Amino acid sequence: xxxxxxxxxxxxxxxxxxxxxxxxxxSATCPLGIEMLPRRLFRYAVLGMEARxxxxxxxxxxxxxxxxxxxxxPAGVGITENVRVLRHWLLEDGR
Amino acid sequence: MALATRDVxxxxxxxxxxxxxxxxxxxxxxTRWARxxxxxxxxxxxxxxxxMYQLIPYIERLVGLEERLGDSPxxxxxxxxxxxxxxxxGAGLVARPGAGERAxxxxxxxxxxxxxxxxxxxxxxxxxxxxxxxxxxxDFGADEVVAAHARRVAALFRKHGVREVITIDPHTTTMLxxxxxxxxxxxxxxxxxxxxxxxxxxxxxxxxxxxxxxVHDSCVYxxxxxxxxxxxxxxxxxxLTVGEPVSxxxxxxxxxxxxxxxxxxxAAAVAADRVExxxxxxxxxxxxCPICLVNLRKAANGTMRFRDISEYLVDASVPVGGx
Numbered sequence: 541x542x543x544x545x546x547x548x549x550x551x552x553x554x555x556x557x558x559x560x561x562x563x564x565x566x567s568a569t570c571p572l573g574i575e576m577l578p579r580r581l582f583r584y585a586v587l588g589m590e591a592r593x594x595x596x597x598x599x600x601x602x603x604x605x606x607x608x609x610x611x612x613x614p615a616g617v618g619i620t621e622n623v624r625v626l627r628h629w630l631l632e633d634g635r
Numbered sequence: 636m637a638l639a640t641r642d643v644x645x646x647x648x649x650x651x652x653x654x655x656x657x658x659x660x661x662x663x664x665x666t667r668w669a670r671x672x673x674x675x676x677x678x679x680x681x682x683x684x685x686x687m688y689q690l691i692p693y694i695e696r697l698v699g700l701e702e703r704l705g706d707s708p709x710x711x712x713x714x715x716x717x718x719x720x721x722x723x724x725g726a727g728l729v730a731r732p733g734a735g736e737r738a739x740x741x742x743x744x745x746x747x748x749x750x751x752x753x754x755x756x757x758x759x760x761x762x763x764x765x766x767x768x769x770x771x772x773x774d775f776g777a778d779e780v781v782a783a784h785a786r787r788v789a790a791l792f793r794k795h796g797v798r799e800v801i802t803i804d805p806h807t808t809t810m811l812x813x814x815x816x817x818x819x820x821x822x823x824x825x826x827x828x829x830x831x832x833x834x835x836x837x838x839x840x841x842x843x844x845x846x847x848x849x850v851h852d853s854c855v856y857x858x859x860x861x862x863x864x865x866x867x868x869x870x871x872x873x874x875l876t877v878g879e880p881v882s883x884x885x886x887x888x889x890x891x892x893x894x895x896x897x898x899x900x901x902a903a904a905v906a907a908d909r910v911e912x913x914x915x916x917x918x919x920x921x922x923x924c925p926i927c928l929v930n931l932r933k934a935a936n937g938t939m940r941f942r943d944i945s946e947y948l949v950d951a952s953v954p955v956g957g958x
Contacts, residue, residue: 606854606889627776
């Protein structure tokens with residue numbers, strides 16, 4: 541566990557995953573049909589479950605950034621920017 | 636099997652940092668489309684290609700190689716490939732499309748230049764200073780590399796006295812219009828897609844077209860930049876009947892292309908779903924993004940036709956053999 545994970549992500553860029561209400565509209569509208577993305581993944585990040593986020597690296601990099609989810613998100617979560625921030629964080633130590 | 640994400644992303648972002656493009660190609664190849672157009676160099680308003688259409692045949696070659704490597708034992712050596720790529724332009728060496736593959740994509744910026752000219756818009760071109768926007772590296776979250784690149788592009792705009800940019804594709808449009816202002820202090824370049832410019836000044840109609848097409852909205856145009864009505868207005872002005880697929884406008888369905896660099900099989904599956912939606916409306920589809928065009932065409936495998944919107948607009952507006 542890394543309780544500071546969400547804070548670390550916010551240092552990279554705009555990360556507002558905590559606004560997610562877990563309603564599932566994003567999963568329902570995703571062209572890739574990935575159930576993990578983005579709501580469960582965001583929950584892992586908000587809860588500081590770093591190992592689980594790292595284990596979903598392929599999911600994070602699969603996202604099309606097409607904003608179908610964001611267009612329909614009732615909570616107005618900046619989903620694509622959150623995904624970009626996660627990508628930055630996942631790649632950070634390998635640069 | 637996908638190649639190692641970190642290494643593939645690393646090669647592409649190293650290229651942007653070291654060579655100014657995720658897939659460096661010679662400037663004479665990137666600017667070849669303009670050679671017969673006699674466009675002035677620079678100026679207050681420029682047509683900016685961001686090299687997107689010109690890069691597509693090279694990207695396709697690279698993706699083909701990636702798909703073959705993904706299933707071979709060589710897939711384990713992507714780390715080595717990244718180290719080697721820092722020393723020499725490996726991606727540029729292996730991705731060498733033929734003239735025929737390049738011709739269609741080179742035609743699009745030339746189409747746009749002819750359309751703007753026909754509409755009475757005055758503009759120049761930056762030639763070798765028309766750089767890739769950094770869109771793919773931005774998508775990957777390589778923020779420092781993209782910020783440095785954006786500053787480089789902005790400095791070129793200042794050097795050439797550019798105040799307004801007319802873009803050709805959605806990815807360059809959103810980078811220059813919505814991302815660069817967050818990365819470059821004092822960036823105040825006005826950025827519009829040529830579709831917005833033409834919709835505003837009116838299509839210079841010469842030969843009305845007829846028939847029905849289905850329109851495929853780019854996610855980036857529709858959801859990032861709110862460019863939805865302009866392509867429809869232009870196609871209707873050209874004389875075409877525009878059909879809408881089940882997911883269209885701001886609810887458009889992705890072509891899958893953004894996943895292609897890392898996960899070609901996933902990209903193909905999304906594209907196949909979209910082809911089904913489009914084909915239910917018409918066998919003739921209009922695209923407005925080079926990534927959508929190539930990805931959907933590949934997925935359709937000859938079951939329907941895809942043409943860039945500029946091809947239709949040129950057919951309707953530019954006299955044969957003339958500008």
